[in-house]
Amino acid sequence: MASEIFGWIGKILKVDLSDSRIIELETMDYAERFLGGRGIATRIYWEEVGPEIRALDPANYLIMMSGPLGATGAQGASRFEVVGKSPMSIPERFCYGNLGGYFGPYVKKAGYDGVVVTGRAEHPCYIWINDGQARILDATSLWGKGVYEVRDLLREKHGNNVHFVTTGVAGENQCRSATLMTDNEGSATGGFGAVLGSKNLKAIVVNGTGNPAVARPEELKELIQSTIHLSDRGTMRVPLPKDQISLIGKSSCYQCGLSCMRNLYKTASGKEVVRKCQAMFVYMPWVVKRPEESFETAIDATGICNDFSLCTMEIANIVRWLEDCYKSGYLTEKETGLKLSEIGSRRFFEELISMIARREGFGDILAEGLLRAGEQLGADAKAHFTNEVSGVGSGASYSPREYIVNALLYALEPRQPIAMLHEVSRIIGQWVRNQAQPGFTPVTSDVFRAASAKFWGSDNAWELTTHKGKALATMKILDRTYVKDSLLLCDSSWPIMVSFNTPDHVGDSTLESRIFSAVTGIDSDEDSLNLYGERIFNLQRSVLLREGWVPKESDVPAEFNFTDPVETVFMNPDVIVPGPGEEVISLKGKTLDRNAFEEMRREFYQLRGWDPETGLQKAETLERLQLSDLTQELKKRELIV
Structure with missing residues (x-):
C-alpha cells in the first residue's frame, strides 16, 4: 500500500x-x-x-x-x-x-x-x-x-x-x-x-465536511464519464397504474448519476415516496386482488414495513403463508387475532405489522421469523411454507432450476446471495426483454454469449442447459462480488456487463480496477483486484467453518431445487434462455440435476484449491492468499487440510 x-x-x-x-x-x-x-x-x-x-x-x-x-x-x-x-x-x-x-x-x-x-x-x-x-x-x-x-x-x-x-x-x-x-x-x-x-x-x-483524498483526480474524472457513458440505460421504470401513481424522477444515492430503479413517485393523494425493486411488491399481489382497495395501499405497505423496520421479503412470505393457512382451514381469525378474510386490505396489513413489531399475541410467534414459527407450531404449519421461505431473504428467487450458474452461489453463502444472483439475472432479463421487443435492450443472443465469456471465464459459460463451465463462472462471480462489496460499489450498476454505447455492446470488466487505481494510487488490474475477492471469500469460508458450517451438508442449495419443477420466474414467465444460434429454449418444468450439481461442486473445490473430498481449505491455499494467520485456529478445530 x-x-x-x-x-x-x-x-x-x-x-x-x-x-x-x-x-x-x-x-x-x-x-x-x-x-x-x-x-x-x-x-x-x-x-x-x-x-x-x-x-x-x-x-x-x-x-x-x-x-x-x-x-x-x-x-x-x-x-x-x-x-x-x-x-x-x-x-x-x-x-x-x-x-x-x-x-x-x-x-x-x-x-x-x-x-x-x-x-x-x-x-x-x-x-x-x-x-x-x-x-x-x-x-x-x-x-x-x-x-x-x-x-x-x-x-x-x-x-x-x-x-x-x-x-x-x-x-x-x-x-x-x-x-x-x-x-x-x-x-x-x-x-x-x-x-x-x-x-x-x-x-x-x-x-461531516471532509472528503477522502484522491490520488489521480483527473484520471478519476475521465473514468467517471466513461462509467456514465457505458452504463446509460435511461430511466428504469416499474409498470404501475398511471392513474394512481406517477413517476416524478430519480432518487439517487450520494454523488450517483447512474441509471437504476430507485425512483421518486407521487401517489393519487399527493404523497411522495421513494421506492425501488422487490420492496415495492411486498403487498402488491394481495392488494390487486381486492378491486375496492386503492393501489396506494400497496405502495404504502413498503413504508409501513420500513417505519417499523421489518424485512419486506419476510413479511411477503408471512402474508402468503397466512393466506394459505386460512384458505385451508389450518388457521382461523380467532386463533391469530387477525382479520384473515381481509388480506389485501390496508387494515389487515397495518394490524399484522404492528402485531409482529410489538410482539403482541400471535405476532410474538411470527416475530421469531417464519422458519422458527414453523418449528414452534409443528409440521402442519410447515406444510404451508412455499419455496421462498428461507433464513435470510428469499429461497427461490432466480433459483438454480432455471439458472444453473446460481446453484453454487446459493450453496456457498449464509444468506440469499442477491448481489451475485443479480449479476446473472440482470443480463438474462435484458436478453428476455430483447426477445419480446427487439432493440429494447442491446442483449441479443450473440451479446449474451460474448459478455458471459468475458465476465464468467469460458466459452460455454452462457449455456444454461449444462453445468459445464459453471464452477469457473461461480468463482468469477464470487470474486468480483466480494471486491464490489469491499470497494464499495452498488449492485444495481456493477459490473457493467453490457452497454448500449459500445460497438459490440459488451461492457468493461477492467473499469473497477482502473477506478481503484485512480482513487488510491495503487496500480491494479482486473486479476490483482479480484485476488482480493478470492482472499475475502476464503476468509468468510473460515468464519463459517468455525461456526459449524459442514461443507458436504451445508454447500447445497435448498432441496426443492432438486425435486420441484420450475413453473415461472420473475420477469421471465416462460423461463426462456438462449440456445445455440438464435434458438430460444424454455426450462419450464426443469429441476436441478443432483449429479450435475455434485460434479460442479467438486470442480469448484478444486478450482479454489480446497480439498475436493471434504470441501475444507488447504493450508497452502491460505498461505498463497496471505491468510496463514487463520491456520492455527482452523487446525485446532480440525477444519483445514
Whole structure:
C-alpha cells in the first residue's frame, strides 16, 4: 500500500456501549489485505466474534464499513456493508447486509471509514459523529418511535444535513427479521435491526465536511464519464397504474448519476415516496386482488414495513403463508387475532405489522421469523411454507432450476446471495426483454454469449442447459462480488456487463480496477483486484467453518431445487434462455440435476484449491492468499487440510 493514504480516511471508530469507551482503529492495518467494506468487516468479525457468542448477546459486534471509493465521486460507490452475527439465520451465524443512500459516504466525510459497535448500553442511546468527534447521547425521547419520526427529530436537533442508520419498534423488540434503515429508505435484512435494539442503540447519526483524498483526480474524472457513458440505460421504470401513481424522477444515492430503479413517485393523494425493486411488491399481489382497495395501499405497505423496520421479503412470505393457512382451514381469525378474510386490505396489513413489531399475541410467534414459527407450531404449519421461505431473504428467487450458474452461489453463502444472483439475472432479463421487443435492450443472443465469456471465464459459460463451465463462472462471480462489496460499489450498476454505447455492446470488466487505481494510487488490474475477492471469500469460508458450517451438508442449495419443477420466474414467465444460434429454449418444468450439481461442486473445490473430498481449505491455499494467520485456529478445530 502507498505511504500516503488516498481513498481511505485511515480511521475506524470503535464504540463499546457497555463502558462507553470510544477508540479509533487504524484502517490501513486491515486495508492492505481486505480493502474495505465487507472485507475489513469480516476480518474484524473473525477477530472479535467467537462461535459461542449469540446474536443478541452484548458481545456480538455490529460492524459497518464503507470502502475506499466512497465519497470520491466514483459512480455507484455510495453503499456500506454491515456484518455481524445474525439472529435471523438458522442457526445464528455470521451474516452480512448492504445499504445505499448517504450514510456510508457521510461516515467518511465525518472522519471514519467505518463504525464498529459492541456491548450494551444501560439506557437507550445513539451515537453522534460530527467531523471526527464521536459522542454517546441519550435516546430516551427516540425510543418507541418509528423511523420517519426519528428522522424528523434528529434533523430538528442536529440539522437537515445529518444522515443516519436506525431501527424501528421491531428492532427495539428484537424481532428476528428487524432491519436496519437509513434516512432515505435504504434497508438491510439479516436481523441487524434486532442487534441494534439488543444493544439499546437507537441510531448512529453522522455529519461531516471532509472528503477522502484522491490520488489521480483527473484520471478519476475521465473514468467517471466513461462509467456514465457505458452504463446509460435511461430511466428504469416499474409498470404501475398511471392513474394512481406517477413517476416524478430519480432518487439517487450520494454523488450517483447512474441509471437504476430507485425512483421518486407521487401517489393519487399527493404523497411522495421513494421506492425501488422487490420492496415495492411486498403487498402488491394481495392488494390487486381486492378491486375496492386503492393501489396506494400497496405502495404504502413498503413504508409501513420500513417505519417499523421489518424485512419486506419476510413479511411477503408471512402474508402468503397466512393466506394459505386460512384458505385451508389450518388457521382461523380467532386463533391469530387477525382479520384473515381481509388480506389485501390496508387494515389487515397495518394490524399484522404492528402485531409482529410489538410482539403482541400471535405476532410474538411470527416475530421469531417464519422458519422458527414453523418449528414452534409443528409440521402442519410447515406444510404451508412455499419455496421462498428461507433464513435470510428469499429461497427461490432466480433459483438454480432455471439458472444453473446460481446453484453454487446459493450453496456457498449464509444468506440469499442477491448481489451475485443479480449479476446473472440482470443480463438474462435484458436478453428476455430483447426477445419480446427487439432493440429494447442491446442483449441479443450473440451479446449474451460474448459478455458471459468475458465476465464468467469460458466459452460455454452462457449455456444454461449444462453445468459445464459453471464452477469457473461461480468463482468469477464470487470474486468480483466480494471486491464490489469491499470497494464499495452498488449492485444495481456493477459490473457493467453490457452497454448500449459500445460497438459490440459488451461492457468493461477492467473499469473497477482502473477506478481503484485512480482513487488510491495503487496500480491494479482486473486479476490483482479480484485476488482480493478470492482472499475475502476464503476468509468468510473460515468464519463459517468455525461456526459449524459442514461443507458436504451445508454447500447445497435448498432441496426443492432438486425435486420441484420450475413453473415461472420473475420477469421471465416462460423461463426462456438462449440456445445455440438464435434458438430460444424454455426450462419450464426443469429441476436441478443432483449429479450435475455434485460434479460442479467438486470442480469448484478444486478450482479454489480446497480439498475436493471434504470441501475444507488447504493450508497452502491460505498461505498463497496471505491468510496463514487463520491456520492455527482452523487446525485446532480440525477444519483445514
